Amino acid sequence: MEPGRRNRLLPGLPLLATVLLAGACADAGDGGGQGPTSTPAPAPTTSGTPSPSSSSRGPVTIPRSAFVDLPPELRKSASQPMEVADALPRLCAEEFASGGRSVTASAAMTAIYKQPKDRPENVPYGTLNQTVFAFEGTGAADYLGRVRGALTSCRSFPQSGLTVTVRSGPMAGVGDDALLVTLTRPATGLDGTRTGGTTTSQITVVKVADAVSVVHDQGWEGTSNNPDLTDDFARAAVRGLDSWQR
Numbered sequence: 001m002e003p004g005r006r007n008r009l010l011p012g013l014p015l016l017a018t019v020l021l022a023g024a025c026a027d028a029g030d031g032g033g034q035g036p037t038s039t040p041a042p043a044p045t046t047s048g049t050p051s052p053s054s055s056s057r058g059p060v061t062i063p064r065s066a067f068v069d070l071p072p073e074l075r076k077s078a079s080q081p082m083e084v085a086d087a088l089p090r091l092c093a094e095e096f097a098s099g100g101r102s103v104t105a106s107a108a109m110t111a112i113y114k115q116p117k118d119r120p121e122n123v124p125y126g127t128l129n130q131t132v133f134a135f136e137g138t139g140a141a142d143y144l145g146r147v148r149g150a151l152t153s154c155r156s157f158p159q160s161g162l163t164v165t166v167r168s169g170p171m172a173g174v175g176d177d178a179l180l181v182t183l184t185r186p187a188t189g190l191d192g193t194r195t196g197g198t199t200t201s202q203i204t205v206v207k208v209a210d211a212v213s214v215v216h217d218q219g220w221e222g223t224s225n226n227p228d229l230t231d232d233f234a235r236a237a238v239r240g241l242d243s244w245q246r
Contacts, residue, residue: 060105092154102139204234208241
């Protein structure tokens with residue numbers, strides 16, 4: 001970790017107040033693996049968005065409002081679409097791949113965030129990669145079950161010559177069901193030299209009705225994320241999924 005880099009960042013971290021609604025990104029299908037990926041699409045012209053479980057209404061659309069859209073005080077740059085395969089974390093294996101054929105749509109976004117009072121020239125605080133899966137039937141609950149099962153056999157994994165430890169557990173009171181995964185690794189500088197101590201990143205998996213959000217919160221350039229902010233992101237993800245589906 002570069003000495004003093006984080007000292008340029010202010011410590012205050014307010015709760016996210018809202019999920020901003022704008023545009024849409026979508027695709028549909030029922031393949032296995034990670035499910036269908038998406039690209040940006042115009043905002044729907046209909047008065048409402050179909051529920052993921054309502055396959056009879058045509059292709060499922062995942063709007064931008066289903067994602068965490070950072071408030072201005074945290075936004076370093078605008079969110080951008082990305083490939084689902086690139087957004088999903090990979091630990092010991094493909095633990096977060098959707099699997100099965102109950103996926104009706106998937107889409108991913110990435111965002112760079114900062115601290116509320118950072119100057120424009122300050123380095124970012126972290127990155128947020130989010131994937132949203134829409135399921136039919138019991139697919140959403142089945143997905144969380146598969147993720148939990150896969151993580152029980154993944155206690156650590158190698159990454160760039162280092163050992164990353166994995167800890168997972170439930171998140172109480174978040175969505176219909178939620179899981180928090182914390183990754184801890186030795187701290188290093190930009191050249192890979194160990195600097196002492198550890199750094200963390202966190203993954204939240206949140207289920208609301210027939211959809212699941214996977215949010216990977218990482219500190220900038222190998223620095224640690226902030227657990228309080230991860231909790232805010234998880235709750236913002238719930239609000240996004242809830243506003244879309246209900």
